[in-house]
Amino acid sequence: MNTTLNPDSQRRFFTVGTGSIPKQKDFAKDREMEFVDSRDGKKKNVKIINLSINKLLHYVNRHYRSLVPFISLIKFINIVVALLEFMLRKSSCISKPFVFRIDPCTACNLRCPNCEAHAVKTNEKRLLDFEDFKSIIKKIKKYCIRVSLYDTGEPLMNKSIFRMIRYLSDNKISSLISTNLMLFNKNKHLQALSNSKLTVLAPSIDGITQETYSKYRIGGNVSSLRESLEAIIEQKNRKGDKWPFVDAQIIRFNHLVEEKHDIENYLNSINVDQITWKADSWGFNPIERDYDVKKSNKGVCFWLYTGPMIRPDGNVYPCCGRGFGRFSYGNIYKNEISDIWNNDYYRFSRKLYQRGPDLEYDAGMKSLPCHECTLFKKQRRMLPKSMYTHGVLSA
Ligand code: SF4
Secondary structure (H helix, E strand, O other): OEEEOOHHHHHOOOOOOOOOOOOHHHHOOOEEEEEEOOOOOOEEEEEEOOOOOOHHHHHHHHHHHHHHHHOOHHHHHHHHHHHHHHHOOOOOOOOOOOEEEEOOEOOOOOOOOOOHHHHOOOOOOOEOOHHHHHHHHHHHOOOOOEEEOOOOOOHHHOOOHHHHHHHHHHOOOEEEEEEOOOOOOHHHHHHHHHHHOOOEEEEEOOOOOHHHHHHHOOOOOHHHHHHHHHHHHHHHHHHOOOOOEEEEEEEOEHHHHHHHHHHHHHHHHOOOOEEEEEOOOOOOOEOHHHHOOOOOEOOOOOHHHHOOEEOOOOEEEOOOOOOOOOOOOEEOOOOOHHHHHOOHHHHHHHHOOOOOOOEOOOHHHOOOHHHOOOOEOOOOOEOOHHHEEOOEEOO
């Protein structure tokens, strides 16, 4: 097989989120293939490795182990109701959001290509204060089972991060951070990490040598990353701590295909709990298989029924979509979460997934990110203004 890599796809800014439901081809066997690398025009043979094998099992394993201990009866009932509303494609929900992503810092210490965290200047508040964080948790804790403390930037840039995690643990809420670990100082942070009872640690380890690692993680040092990761796991094992569940995250970059076994051997040798290969959703240098444009998932967007993302300025977004200046659905400091959850924006977004005729033009809804999102296949569209005259569909 001869495949020419399409340079356009390297510029593709795919979608929000990282995963998709595994398809049959994801479970295919490893195979050899030849391709022409568009960057240097040379033919290369690479082994395309089945990077997604057991993806579904991994997903279940991590979420089962890290969420079930945090589910009380009232939270369980809320999840069941949310599931029913999701299946019935309700536009208004009785259930409350139960998984949140709260961004403690929208800046980053590295300079990964295509990432806005270091590249975009913004007037948005970039660091979340501990008192603001507490005020958010007080509003959501009754039904909340998980807070992921990361999104656009590097969570360890926020000096209150371990206090925040501890606050979640004290409120019986599971916590998760995804980090490059560059700012982890084992002399300073090991004890704080243990005290915080962080539930899931998801370190990014995109390469086992400095050469491969720094292709994407510009400004990072793989020795420092490995030293911190090993110290964290050594402490956990020595103390017999249950947490954190260490889920090492690697992006399926083309330049990591040949290093795949070395990376996995290393991570297994230091006893990480799980290894997760994620799609290159930035389109930086994905493996061949990821060049296929992802088809939209046929189902309903689950983010609209499970929980939102919140930035340090309190703005609430329906999902972890990247990008500053995105349209906000409300502000958690000004509104109750239950009011935001059923406001016009949320109801309109959910209506896009209901079966029926296209929706009448509404100027107030035209900025909703869900219109442009290709992650899930919507049933309806909002027709352009030009197709309506005084609320009546033109011929
Ligand atoms: S449909 Fe809307 S909420 Fe769902 S992933 Fe797309 S932009 Fe986010």
